[in-house]
Amino acid sequence: MFEVAVKMLMHDRTKYLGLFTGIGFTAFLVTFAMAYFAGFMTRGFSLVSENPSATVWVMDPAVHSTEATINMxxxxxxxxxxxxxxxxxxxxxxxxxxxxxxxxxxxxxxxxxxxxxxxxxxxxxxxxxxxxxxxxxxxxxxxxxxxxxxxxxxxxxxxxxxxxxxxxxxxxxxxxxxxxxxxxxxxxxxxxxxxxxxxxxxxxxxxxxxxxxxxxxxxxxxxxxxxxxxxxxxxxxxxxxxxxxxxxxLKAITSDAFKKETVKWFLINSEDVGDMINMVILAMLVGFGVTGVMLYMFTYENLRQYAVLKAMGASKSQLVNMVFTQAFIGVIVGSGIGIGVCALLGESVASADFPFRMMWFAPVLGFLGVLIVSITAAVISVRPVLSMEPGIVFSQR
Amino acid sequence: MKNFLHLHFIFIDYDLSMATNHRRNIALHCTNIVKIFNSGEAEVKALQGVNLDVYEGELLMLVGPSGCGKTTFVSVVTALLGFDSGTCITLDHNLATMSDEAKTAFRGKEIGFVFQAFNLIPALSAAENVALPLTIFGTNKTMAFSHSKEMLKAVGLEQKEHFLPGKLSGGQQQRVAIARALVHQPKLVICDEPTSSLDHKSGQVVMELLKKLTKEHAVTMIVVTHDSRVYQYADRIAEMEDGKIIRVGKTDEKIL
Known part of the structure; x- marks a missing residue:
């Protein structure tokens, strides 16, 4: 039934390209936003980064970042x-x-x-x-x-x-x-x-x-x-x-600890960062919404085919597996496209001095984000598949 | 409508029909089946005490005006739809006492379907569509396709095994659907208006095929139809009206 699910997914080029593009766009959006945010945060501790020979930084005990300081x-x-x-x-x-x-x-x-x-x-x-x-x-x-x-x-x-x-x-x-x-x-x-x-x-x-x-x-x-x-x-x-x-x-911390503390300070104290986080969250929600709706629609449009399978003896677990298989393939292909495009585009963006830094968590969050949304959409869209009367197969259209 | 039907087959007494067939095994036994649909406050009594026996190996046509309950009835006897009261024993299975899982497995194993709208999976080739009932039951892929090809050959479509449904004519699609309905060797096949989406010639081809395969595979077949031109293929005809079987008869070849 795995093969049947894959073929159903890949049958209509317009639909599956739309689905993959939607998921890819979301993965791209999330990954790019996270990488951009990481780039900003990395630049927040540039003073520490440009002095790599200093392994310990000493400062007034009240200082928590390179941004807000008081002298000794x-x-x-x-x-x-x-x-x-x-x-x-x-x-x-x-x-x-x-x-x-x-x-x-x-x-x-x-x-x-x-x-x-x-x-x-x-x-x-x-x-x-x-x-x-x-x-x-x-x-x-x-x-x-x-x-x-x-x-x-x-x-x-x-x-x-x-x-x-x-x-x-x-x-x-x-x-x-x-x-x-x-x-x-x-x-x-x-x-x-x-x-x-x-x-x-x-x-x-x-x-x-x-x-x-x-x-x-x-x-x-x-x-x-x-x-x-x-x-x-x-x-x-x-x-x-x-x-x-x-x-x-005096306060003395290692350079790595100082970098982390600076990022934490920005997250807590910087209004700019708060605005950026809000924008990132908004972008994610839009992307997640698009992905969820597309996946739901995809399953919903195939409801009659699921009814036929149900009438022919496909068990609930088989139908659930089919829906989740389609969602999972959508996630793998879509996030692959999205994260790949993000990495390629990020290279050129970073070389143009924009604050883009693809840290490990950016693609991971991009992938996990669309995975969670897709699973949620699959869970929602599998409900009509399970609850439908297979008798609808007798209707003409 | 009733008069029109009278021209095509003569009715014999329902009890007499049962009596004359008492020596044959019963594939389907329905007594006082009642099915009520609740739509908001409105209540629609789709089946109002249906009594019918269908015998093994026969081709029974279920006829009657639109909305008389034919589709509801075949949905009930194939465990696609529950019912409110009565007794329905399909292939020795009492449907009233079966769980949903058991009904699904029973349907997949024992029943084949041919639909008016064909209901082939558009993404699958003819061979894959035919193999679907076997695939659902986890049959080895090679074996499933071997059976599938045999069935396609039986319906005269061995050259079209790689074609997607969209590339086949209506008649060819229905033949693929027939092959799919029979590939797993079910004991009961339900055909819902199998000829109504087809032109006369294709309809005749499909009915001849169904009749031939019914005999060859020794299956019981219930054909729901409005198409009076195909009554000649029936062993018996049951007429429904207002949720009840009002007559069961045999075709009269002289009148036809």
Missing amino acids: SDASLGLVRSVKGVSYAVPLYLGDATARFPNGHFQSFQMIGVDDAILSGAPKTGNALSAALLHMPDSVIVDGGGSSGKLQTPIHTKDMWPYDGAHLGVPTRKLQYGDTLIINDKRVVVRGVSSTIPRFPPRPLMYTTQSNFKRLNPGENRYITFIMVKGGKNISASRLAQNITRQTG
Whole structure:
């Protein structure tokens, strides 16, 4: 009867293509939404990801993410460095800065101050010397941080630092080596444009040394946002984090734990994420509705054929198996198409810098989603199959 | 209608009919079958005490005007439909005491159906359609198809075994349906208006085939029909009216 069920499913090309497309669309929608969401969340902890050598992150005990932070005193660095097992510990300063561009346009940046000596935390720019150029006075490296069109400076000299007010709407180009910006009435020089992992939420980044950071952000008493720690060979990251917490009273967690905590923070605190989740749920419900209705209709339209089989002696379990076989094949083929298309499309989407990341759970949830919906639809549609009077086979149509 | 029927067969007394056949085995024995359909507050008494015996190996035609209860009656005797009172013993099975599962298994094993609308599965080839009753009972695929091909040969469609129903004419589809009804060697075959969707010539072919196969396979056949042109193929004719068998008779070849 398995073969009969398959042939019934595959008989009408329009119907089965519609069914597979519907299920495929749902699987695609769910998988794509989950992968996109995972991409956003991955970008939420980009700061941690771009510093892979730091195995332990130290912060104020009240901090739970890279997004909402409060600074620690300079003394904390010495405390952390004094913990046994710490191979090295470097500070990372985070702050916000508004930069004036030469034509008068302004733009907010997240400013990241890195250790003056070893520049740990500075981005790679494709040029081995670029990070070292931060040692030059007033130097910064800028980065789009997932945003686009926000690092534009005027092309023509006449539009730069004009005396007759801002020259907005003039022809522009991307910032490049040697361009200057003004922050807090202080000049900074762009020594490179990097392309690090995009951020969530997207925003331009400005990397500089801690001394320049302090020059550009005067008046603060506490500057260190994070201390990035690498442990010695004989101690695990989690053990080292425990030791640091116990000895300094600061919060120290492994980089993996910090990533998870950041995602959790976004899920709980970010309204943007809440809106995204609502949209994902809405998309899923629409897709699930389409899948359920199509499967139900498919079975319902074949009701007479089931009646014939019932009249000829097919048992209830045989009919149930047939309906579920058709639903299951629909799920396998449809989700295969949907997830496959999602993977292919995702590759091109991701290469275009969109936040797409196909993590293991995205296709699994896509598959499980349509499986659950299809089983539900099969359960609902099998009811008329079981309850129908086989006597309907005697009616003419 | 009644007069029209009188032209085609003479009626003999119902009890006499039973008496003259008392030595033959009874395939179907119905006594006072009552079936009531409840549609909201309305109550429709479709069968109002049907009494009928059908004998093994005979071809009985069930005739009567539309709505007289013919289809309801064959649905009841084939366990497709329950009934409210009376006794119905089909092939030695008391339908009143059987569970739904037992009825389904009984139907699949002992009864074959030929429908007015053919009711072939459009997705299956002629051979697969014919093999269906065997497939339902888990018969080995090779064996099922071997029987299926034999039956298709018997109905003259051995060249069409791979054809889907949509590629066959109405007459051919009905022949496939007949092959399907007989492939599992049932003891009782129910034919519901087997010729009404066919032209006269195809109808004659189908009836001749049914008659021939009834004899060859020694099955009991009940044919529900409105088509007076096929009465000649009946061993007996039972006329229904208002939910009752009003007459049972034999065909009169002189009148025909």
